[in-house]
Every structure is written in structure tokens, then in C-alpha cells.
Amino acid sequence: xxxxxxxxxxxxxxxxxxxxxxxxxxxxxxxxxxxxxxxxxxxxxxxxxxxxxxxxxxxxxxxxxxxxxxxxxxxxxxxxxxxxxxxxxxxxxxxxxxxxxxxxxxxxxxxxxxxxxxxxxxxxxxxxxxxxxxxxxxxxxxxxxxxxxxxxxxxxxxxxxx
Amino acid sequence: xxxxxxxxxxxxxxxxxxxxxxxxxxxxxxxxxxxxxxxxxxxxxxxxxxxxxxxxxxxxxxxxxxxxxxxxxxxxxxxxxxxxxxxxxxxxxxxxxxxxxxxxxxxxxxxxxxxxxxxxxxxxxxxxxxxxxxxxxxxxxxxxxxxxxxxxxxxxxxxxxxxxxxxxxxxxxxxxxxxxxxxxxxxxxxxxxxxxxxxxxxxxxxxxxxxxxxxxxxxxxxxxxxxxxxxxxxxxxxxxxxxxxxxxxxxxxxxxxxxxxxxxxxxxxxxxxxxxxxxxxxxxxxxxxxxxxxxxxxxxxxxxxxxxxxxxxxxxxxxxxxxxxxxxxxxxxxxxxxxxxxxxxxxxxxxxxxxxxxxxxxxxxxxxxxxxxxxxxxxxxxxxxxxxx
Numbered sequence: 001x002x003x004x005x006x007x008x009x010x011x012x013x014x015x016x017x018x019x020x021x022x023x024x025x026x027x028x029x030x031x032x033x034x035x036x037x038x039x040x041x042x043x044x045x046x047x048x049x050x051x052x053x054x055x056x057x058x059x060x061x062x063x064x065x066x067x068x069x070x071x072x073x074x075x076x077x078x079x080x081x082x083x084x085x086x087x088x089x090x091x092x093x094x095x096x097x098x099x100x101x102x103x104x105x106x107x108x109x110x111x112x113x114x115x116x117x118x119x120x121x122x123x124x125x126x127x128x129x130x131x132x133x134x135x136x137x138x139x140x141x142x143x144x145x146x147x148x149x150x151x152x153x154x155x156x157x158x159x160x161x162x
Numbered sequence: 163x164x165x166x167x168x169x170x171x172x173x174x175x176x177x178x179x180x181x182x183x184x185x186x187x188x189x190x191x192x193x194x195x196x197x198x199x200x201x202x203x204x205x206x207x208x209x210x211x212x213x214x215x216x217x218x219x220x221x222x223x224x225x226x227x228x229x230x231x232x233x234x235x236x237x238x239x240x241x242x243x244x245x246x247x248x249x250x251x252x253x254x255x256x257x258x259x260x261x262x263x264x265x266x267x268x269x270x271x272x273x274x275x276x277x278x279x280x281x282x283x284x285x286x287x288x289x290x291x292x293x294x295x296x297x298x299x300x301x302x303x304x305x306x307x308x309x310x311x312x313x314x315x316x317x318x319x320x321x322x323x324x325x326x327x328x329x330x331x332x333x334x335x336x337x338x339x340x341x342x343x344x345x346x347x348x349x350x351x352x353x354x355x356x357x358x359x360x361x362x363x364x365x366x367x368x369x370x371x372x373x374x375x376x377x378x379x380x381x382x383x384x385x386x387x388x389x390x391x392x393x394x395x396x397x398x399x400x401x402x403x404x405x406x407x408x409x410x411x412x413x414x415x416x417x418x419x420x421x422x423x424x425x426x427x428x429x430x431x432x433x434x435x436x437x438x439x440x441x442x443x444x445x446x447x448x449x450x451x452x453x454x455x456x457x458x459x460x461x462x463x464x465x466x467x468x469x470x471x472x473x474x475x476x477x478x479x480x481x482x483x484x485x486x487x488x489x490x491x492x493x494x495x496x497x498x499x500x501x502x503x504x505x506x507x508x509x510x511x512x513x514x515x516x517x518x519x520x521x522x523x524x525x526x527x528x529x530x531x532x533x534x535x536x537x538x539x540x541x542x543x544x545x546x547x548x549x550x551x
Contacts (some may be wrong), residue, residue, distance in 0.1 A: 024309065045349075046350070046352075048258065048350060048352075049350060052259055052349075054347065054348060054349030054350065055348060055349060055477075055480045056348045056349025056350065056351065056480055056483050056484055057349070057480075057484040058351055058483065058484065058488065058490055059484065059490065060480070060481055060484035060485055061485075062481065063415060065413075065414035065415035066414070066415045066485070067413050068414045068415075068416070069413050069415055069418075069492075072412075072413075072414075073492055076379075076472050077375050077376055077379060077401045077492070078375065078495060078496065079375065081373065081375065081499055082495055082496065082499045083499050083503065105245065112207060131238045148185060149480040150354050152258075152350075153354055153460060154352075154354065155354050155356075156353075156354065156356065157355075157489040157490055157498035157499070157502075158489075158490045159248075159355055159490065159495065159496060
């Protein structure tokens with residue numbers, strides 16, 4: 001695959017990364033869902049599982065139906081039982097590649113802070129995304145988004161997608 | 163050391179079914195628990211053979227606050243030793259999982275075999291005359307296995323593993339599918355709960371249909387299982403056939419809650435002091451835990467399938483494990499919340515935890531319906547005596 005250098009394409013990729021972050025930081029799960037293509041997939045795992053070639057994940061939405069169910073969990077099921085927090089993502093795009101078939105392979109780093117209802121802020125997790133991005137009806141979307149956490153042991157349980 | 167019974171307030175603790183909050187938060191009590199429970203006569207599940215399937219495979223973990231290495235030291239044999247050089251205490255490996263024929267200390271180059279025995283040192287000609295290498299093996303724990311589960315204890319006077327597990331054995335056996343079929347490691351979900359280790363273990367049958375909204379929304383609760391305690395340490399277990407999920411249209415993807423393996427669908431074992439083994443639907447997981455002070459517990463949810471599973475079934479187990487029953491799982495995330503929310507008040511010395519459901523007109527405290535909390539009190543009766551309260 002060749003490094004992606006086209007400025008206009010990179011701008012559209014950045015726009016998608018920002019839409020993703022804004023949706024999650026605004027706790028807008030429908031907005032999160034809208035960043036995935038019609039056959040989109042999402043996975044959150046740890047570098048540790050990847051290192052040992054273990055398939056288990058922390059979240060595994062391997063079909064569009066599961067993405068929709070994750071929206072339900074957060075918006076309808078868990079409600080006020082779980083201890084909500086304010087997420088705040090910081091994402092930096094890294095190397096982007098393409099082999100000219102319309103799919104862009106984009107790697108980016110993330111750090112995610114959380115602020116509790118009581119107002120305390122801590123780092124929740126740090127890691128990288130390995131994304132495959134496609135254009136669907138004129139809009140860039142994730143065909144697959146994989147969050148790989150360097151943080152094997154988060155300081156609290158994670159509620160929302162990362 | 164300040165004995166816990168001398169701590170203010172605890173002289174008032176008369177009834178083990180009403181537990182003072184202080185027991186979940188006091189630093190001095192916690193230090194004593196490390197000696198009584200973690201370095202005392204308890205057997206700790208440290209690994210499943212499926213995590214270290216080959217000779218020389220090892221896993222690093224903590225028992226209490228002590229780092230240990232569990233090693234598959236020879237075919238079918240396991241060694242568990244303190245992860246600290248016998249010379250100056252340096253951690254020998256920082257890898258979580260690995261394969262090594264031995265361990266070399268980076269500090270002064272002492273080499274230990276994979277069973278912890280000392281192999282070589284550097285500069286031995288300048289050691290004192292009475293230096294005897296036999297005194298410098300790694301600190302080995304007693305090791306026994308049950309159904310492919312490796313247990314270790316620091317205490318030479320601990321009872322046999324068989325006696326320790328007692329009537330928990332059949333329940334554990336169901337969790338691991340009988341003990342004959344080799345398991346296959348699927349992966350880990352690790353988490354910090356901001357809660358006391360005993361609160362993590364107090365989780366009961368009473369809450370299940372009430373707390374977990376997913377069970378209600380899916381009309382997916384019920385069953386007529388019972389919980390069985392051991393009458394001694396406070397282990398308790400269960401195993402029953404839960405009803406299969408019937409799609410009520412709530413989920414867009416109901417396949418994730420299907421039971422496809424044809425195996426028994428519900429089993430659990432609460433192994434004191436701080437391990438849980440759970441089978442639900444087609445998901446098999448061990449929750450290896452360790453206390454990190456009185457207010458924090460680290461838990462490693464460790465998932466398994468069977469080595470002879472076909473790829474579709476294995477993938478199904480991965481999907482269930484990744485989505486349903488972990489610290490962020492669809493069904494179980496609320497447990498995580500309750501652990502953390504319960505700990506917040508434990509510093510209040512006037513408060514008590516009350517164990518009530520199933521305590522009325524119950525002829526056998528070691529047995530209850532699957533929706534009771536009474537079997538938890540078997541642990542608390544033993545705890546109160548063991549800790550000298």
C-alpha cells in the first residue's frame with residue numbers, strides 16, 4: 001500500500017475522525033452510529049490480547065445490527081444504573097495508506113480522559129485506532145474501526161465506545 | 163500490630179449477618195486479611211492449564227500483594243514461585259505470559275530453572291564459606307490441580323485442595339465442561355474495580371433479576387437453580403440449566419444471546435477468598451482477582467472455549483465473551499457499577515451491610531434459592547472467627 005498524501009482526501013478523513021470524537025464526547029450515540037458504513041464494524045480490544053493473538057475483545061460489534069444494539073445499551077438499557085462520565089477524546093492522525101481500491105487504511109493515536117459526576121478527571125485509556133475508511137454516498141465512513149488499548153487495566157469500567 | 167478487634171467500633175460486631183462498613187475499608191484489617199486469607203491456609207486458582215498449555219509456558223500474577231509466576235514446569239507439572247530473585251528480591255519477569263526454560267535475574271545474573279531451583283550464580287568463589295546454594299531457590303508455593311485449574315498456597319499447613327474445595331467441586335467441574343475436554347484460551351478483559359475485595363465477592367443471587375435491566379428487557383430470567391455453600395470457608399456454587407433465550411424482538415442481533423453449544427448453560431463457583439468461575443450460555447470465564455489495598459480490586463476476566471470447538475462455535479463464544487458478561491458487558495456492566503457505588507460509603511464507621519434475603523425460615527444456611535443472598539453469610543461467619551472479631 002502507498003502512503004496517502006492527497007490533501008483533500010486527508011481533510012475528509014480528518015473530518016470523519018472529528019465527527020467520531022464529537023459524537024462520543026457529546027454522548028450522541030446516533031451520531032456515533034452515523035460514522036459507520038452500512039456494513040460497518042467496531043471492535044475495542046487491548047494491545048495485550050493482540051500481542052498474544054487472542055480474539056477476545058472488550059466490545060465486538062461485528063455487524064451493523066450489533067452497532068445498533070450498542071446504541072440501545074447506552075441510550076435505553078443501562079440508564080442511570082451505571083456511573084456516567086464525561087468522555088474527552090484526543091485523537092491524532094498518523095500514517096494513512098491506500099492501495100487505490102477506494103479504501104483508506106488510517107492509523108491514529110488516542111488518549112481518553114473521563115470526568116466523573118463528582119468532577120474528578122483521570123486518564124481512562126490510551127492507544128491507537130486502526131481504521132478502514134470508505135466513501136459511501138459521498139460521505140467518508142468507517143468500514144471498520146478497531147481501537148487497540150495500550151491500557152490493559154483501565155482505572156474504571158468503560159461504558160461508552162472509545 | 164494493632165489487632166483489628168481493638169479498633170474502635172468493632173467491639174460492637176455481634177452478628178455476622180450484619181457486617182460493619184469498617185470491615186470493607188480499614189487499612190489495619192486489610193493488612194491482617196493479607197496474612198489470614200492470601201498468605202494463610204487458602205488455595206488460590208492462579209491459572210488454567212489452557213493459559214500455559216506448553217512446557218515452559220508461564221503466567222505472572224499476584225496473590226495478595228505478592229507477585230508470583232505460575233510455570234508449566236514439566237509435562238503436566240506446574241510450579242508456582244514468588245517472582246523475586248532469591249538473592250536481592252528483584253522481579254524476575256515483567257511479562258504477563260511467556261515461555262522460558264528458566265529465569266535470569268538482570269541485577270547480578272543469578273539463573274533459576276523453570277521450577278524455581280537455583281541453577282547458577284556469578285562470583286560464587288567470593289561468597290562466604292557457609293554459602294549453600296540449596297538455601298537460595300525461589301520461594302515455591304504448594305501446588306495442586308483440579309480439572310485443569312492450577313491452585314497454589316503459601317501455607318504448608320493448608321488442607322489438601324480436595325478438602326479445601328469440598329462440595330464446590332461439582333460446580334467448578336461444570337464450569338470447565340467436565341475437566342476432560344481441553345480448554346482453549348480466548349483472551350482477557352482486565353479491570354480495576356474501586357471496591358474492597360470482599361464486596362466484589364459479596365455479589366449474590368438476590369440482585370440478578372432486579373439490577374440487570376437486560377434480563378428484563380429480553381424477558382430472559384428465571385430458572386429453578388439453587389445456591390450451595392460449603393459450610394466452612396464460604397465458597398458457594400451453583401449449576402443448572404437456564405432457559406434458552408427466545409427472541410422477543412428487542413435486540414437487532416439476537417444471535418449473541420443464543421446458546422449453541424448444547425452444553426449446560428449456567429454454573430458458577432465463588433472460590434474464597436477472591437476468585438469467581440462463571441459459565442453462562444456458551445461463555446466460560448474465570449475472574450482472577452487481587453486486592454490492591456482496602457478500596458481497590460483488580461480483576462482479570464479470562465475467557466475460554468474448548469480446543470475441539472469448530473470455528474463457528476469458537477467465534478460465537480468470542481462474541482458472547484466480548485459483549486455480554488465482562489466488566490462492560492451488556493448484561494453485567496451494572497455489577498461493575500454496584501461494586502464502585504457500594505464502596506463510596508464504606509469509610510462511614512456507623513454503617514452496616516445487611517444480609518437478609520433467604521435468612522427467614524431457612525432450615526439449611528448452606529442452601530438457598532438462586533435469588534437469595536443468604537449463602538454469602540457462611541463466609542462471614544467464618545471471617546468473623548478467623549479474624550478474631
